[in-house]
Amino acid sequence: LAKTTQPISMDSYEGQEVNITCSHNNIATNDYITWYQQFPSQGPRFIIQGYKTKVTNEVASLFIPADRKSSTLSLPRVSLSDTAVYYCLVGEDSTLGRLYFGRGTQLTVWP
């Protein structure tokens, strides 16, 4: 699985857009990019997954440039409840399910 690098922490205010960038220089051709969210004392929760360009769902957008060596998770108009740790994962695990979560990015949203 490709190793990822993301900021340890980020701060934002309610109503702002937050962009968390993840670097994955060694991404392989078959790798997908996936983001999870984790609240304290809870298990991680899947947010979004993409392979290239842009993916959007009801909670976030994922931007992936053409070289796929990085990706950006975009959270529109964050609220206090978005305070959590966000993990970026890269891999293709349809046959091998283990994940390398790393330390993630602690996002703190202030009122």
Place this chain on the structure above:
Amino acid sequence: DSGVTQTPKHLITATGQRVTLRCSPRSGDLSVYWYQQSLDQGLQFLIQYYNGEERAKGNILERFSAQQFPDLHSELNLSSLELGDSALYFCASSVDRDRGHNEQFFGPGTRLTVL
């Protein structure tokens, strides 16, 4: 609610003891994963089972073992417990897809405290 259940929610025991953590996956999910999360190590993958068979192994100690039963529930056995084994233990399940990442659904976790 992810649909994954774990019991017990909390477990307090002493060093040297043995405990069993239980996980029931979402209905229809064949894969079960176990993770350990401690403050100093972050979220660590331990082991994966698929339809009763071990599929992948991560940073699982020899003192730990797991199995998945025919009804697909799984148990994680931790023996000769040490203080450093105190952590949150998560179970997750997923369906297997042909491509991409298999979205994992995590249970609420079991908090183990070793005194």
